Amino acid sequence: MAQLIISAATEGEVNPLMPNIWEMGVVLVGFAILMFIVVKFVVPMFEKTFAERAEAIEGGIAKAEKAQAEASAALEEYKQQLTDARTEANRIREEARAEGAQILADLKEKAAAESARITAQAHAQIESERQAAVVSLRSEVGTLATTLAGRIVGESLNDDERAARVVDRFLADLETQNAGAAK
Amino acid sequence: MHLPAILPWGAAEGFSKQMLLVLLSVAIIATFFVLAARKQQLVPGKLQFAGEAAYGFVRNGIAKDIIGGRDFIKYVPLLFSLFFFILVNNIYGAIPLIQLPTFSHVGGAYVLAGLVYFTWIAIGVKKNGLRYFKLATVPSGVPWFILPIVIPIEIISNFLVRPVTHSLRLFATMLAGHLIVMIAGSGIEYLVMQENILLKGTSVLVLAGAIAMYMLEALIMVLQAYVFTLLTAIYIEGALHADSH
Numbered sequence: 234m235a236q237l238i239i240s241a242a243t244e245g246e247v248n249p250l251m252p253n254i255w256e257m258g259v260v261l262v263g264f265a266i267l268m269f270i271v272v273k274f275v276v277p278m279f280e281k282t283f284a285e286r287a288e289a290i291e292g293g294i295a296k297a298e299k300a301q302a303e304a305s306a307a308l309e310e311y312k313q314q315l316t317d318a319r320t321e322a323n324r325i326r327e328e329a330r331a332e333g334a335q336i337l338a339d340l341k342e343k344a345a346a347e348s349a350r351i352t353a354q355a356h357a358q359i360e361s362e363r364q365a366a367v368v369s370l371r372s373e374v375g376t377l378a379t380t381l382a383g384r385i386v387g388e389s390l391n392d393d394e395r396a397a398r399v400v401d402r403f404l405a406d407l408e409t410q411n412a413g414a415a416k
Numbered sequence: 417m418h419l420p421a422i423l424p425w426g427a428a429e430g431f432s433k434q435m436l437l438v439l440l441s442v443a444i445i446a447t448f449f450v451l452a453a454r455k456q457q458l459v460p461g462k463l464q465f466a467g468e469a470a471y472g473f474v475r476n477g478i479a480k481d482i483i484g485g486r487d488f489i490k491y492v493p494l495l496f497s498l499f500f501f502i503l504v505n506n507i508y509g510a511i512p513l514i515q516l517p518t519f520s521h522v523g524g525a526y527v528l529a530g531l532v533y534f535t536w537i538a539i540g541v542k543k544n545g546l547r548y549f550k551l552a553t554v555p556s557g558v559p560w561f562i563l564p565i566v567i568p569i570e571i572i573s574n575f576l577v578r579p580v581t582h583s584l585r586l587f588a589t590m591l592a593g594h595l596i597v598m599i600a601g602s603g604i605e606y607l608v609m610q611e612n613i614l615l616k617g618t619s620v621l622v623l624a625g626a627i628a629m630y631m632l633e634a635l636i637m638v639l640q641a642y643v644f645t646l647l648t649a650i651y652i653e654g655a656l657h658a659d660s661h
Contacts, residue, residue, distance in 0.1 A: 249591060250584075252523030259435040260524035263442045264531070267501055270446040272493045278453035279471045280489070285456075 375400040438518055441504040449500075474499050474645065482649035483656065491652055494535065498528065499645040502586065506637035509594055510630065517637065520594040522587045529583030532648045537575075540655030551658040582647055589640050593633035600626035 379396040452467025460468055474496045479488045502519070509517030519525045540548040553570040554563065600622060607619035 250522055252526050253521060254523070256432070256434055256438075256521055256523035257527050259438050260518070260527045263438040264497065264501055264528065267442045267445060268493065268497045270442075270450070271497045275446075275449040275453055275471070276493050276496065278450075278456055279468065279475075282453075282456040282460075282468070 371404060375404070378403075433516060434518055434521055437508055437514065437516065438505065438524070441501060441508070441518070444504055445497075445500045470500070471496065478642075478645055478649050482646065483653045485656075491649070495645050495649055498532070498648055499641055502528070502644050503638065503641035506590060506641055507634075509590065509597070509637060510634045515594075515597070517590040517594055519586050520590040522583070522591075525583040525587040525590075528644070529579045529586075532582065532651065533579040536648075536651040536655040539652055540658055543656055544658050548655070548658055552654075578651070582644070586640050586644050589636050593629075593636060596629050597626065597633060600629060 375397065379400055382396075449467055449471070452463050453471075455461075455464070457464065475489075475492050478499070479492045479495050483491055505518035505524070507517075508514045509520070540552065544551055552574055553567050555566060555570065558566055603622050604619045604626065607622060608616060610616050
C-alpha cells in the first residue's frame with residue numbers, strides 16, 4: 234500500500250488540476266441522462282402531486298367554509314323561527330287571557346241579571362202573597378172582630394152592613410196609624 | 417487504490433471505476449425517484465414520503481428560498497439533478513470498498529461548474545439582453561473615479577474566478593478527504609507491520625483519528641453537495657435580477 238502511494242507520487246508529472254477528458258465525457262453524459270429523466274419524469278410527477286395535494290387541501294377548506302356558512306344560515310333561520318314562535322305564543326296567550334276575561338265578565342253579568350230577576354220575582358210573589366194575606370186577613374179580622382164585638386155588645390150589632398162600615402173605618406184608622414208609625 | 421481500467425478504451429485511457437460509478441449514480445438516483453414518484457397518492461407512503469422530502473428540500477429549501485418569485489420552478493430540475501448527482505457521487509467516498517468520491521478527480525467538477533457557468537450567463541443575457549454584461553460588471557451607486565478599479569475586479573470575480581472556485585471547491589474538498597482517509601489507512605497498515613510492539617500499539621491512535629476524519633469527511637460530502645447547489649441557485653438569482661443588484 235505504502236509502495237503504491239509512493240509510486241503514485243513519484244510517477245511524477247500528474248497534475249491533479251488536469252482533467253481526464255474521458256471522465257469529463259462520462260460525467261457530462263451521465264449528468265445529461267439524469268437531467269433528462271428528472272425533467273421528463275421526476276419533477277412533473279412530484280409537481281403534479283404537490284398541486285393535487287394543494288388543491289385537495291384548499292378544496293377541503295372551501296368545502297368546510299361552505300358547510301360553516303350553511304350551518305350558520307340554518308342557525309339564523311332557527312333563531313328566527315324560534316322568535317316567531319315565541320311571539321305567536323305570546324299573542325295566543327294574550328288573546329286567551331282577554332277572551333277568558335270577556336267570558337268571565339259575561340258570566341258575571343248574566344249571573345247578576347239572573348239573580349236580579351229571581352229577586353224581583355220573589356219580591357213580586359211576596360208582595361202578591363202579602364196582598365192576598367192582607368185581603369184575607371182584613372176580611373177575617375173584620376169578621377172575627379165583629380163576631381167578637383157582637384158577642385161582647387150583643388145581638389144589636391148583627392146588622393152586617395153597619396158592622397162592615399164600622400170595621401172598615403176602624404181598619405183604615407189602623408192603617409194610617411201604622412203608616413204614620415212606619416214613618 | 418484505483419482499479420485498473422476496465423476496458424482499454426482510447427489510447428492511454430481506460431474505462432475506469434470512476435466512470436462506472438458515475439453511471440451507477442445516475443441509475444441509483446433515477447430509480448429511487450422514479451419509484452418514489454411513480455405511485456403518487458395524496459397521502460404518501462414511506463417511499464413516496466422520503467422522495468417528497470428529498471425533492472421538497474431542493475425545491476423549497478434551495479430553489480424557492482433563493483430564486484423565489486413565480487418562475488423558480490423552471491430551475492428546480494437543474495438544481496435537483498445537481499444536488500443529488502453530487503451527493504451520491506460524494507457519498508461513494510464514505511462507502512467501504514467503493515471509497516472513491518467521483519469529484520476527487522477534477523474533470524467532473526469542471527464539467528458541472530462549466531454547465532452552471534454557461535447556464536447563468538445564458539439566463540442573464542436572455543433576461544436583460546447584452547446589457548446584462550454591463551449590469552453584472554458596473555455596480556450602481558459607485559463614484560465614477562472608482563469605476564476603473566471596480567470594473568476589472570467585477571469582471572475577474574464574476575466571469576473568471578467564479579467558475580474556477582465553484583469547481584475547485586468541490587474537487588479540493590473531495591480530494592483532500594479522499595487523501596486523508598487513504599493516508600490514514602496506509603499509516604495504520606505501516607504501523608501494524610512494525611516489529612516493536614509499542615509502535616504497533618500506536619496504530620490505535622491513528623485509527624481513532626481516522627474514524628473522526630471519516631465522520632468529518634462524510635459531513636463535508638453532504639455539505640459540499642449543498643454548497644454547490646446553493647451557489648448555483650445564487651448565481652441564477654443574480655443573473656435573473658441583475659438590474660436590482
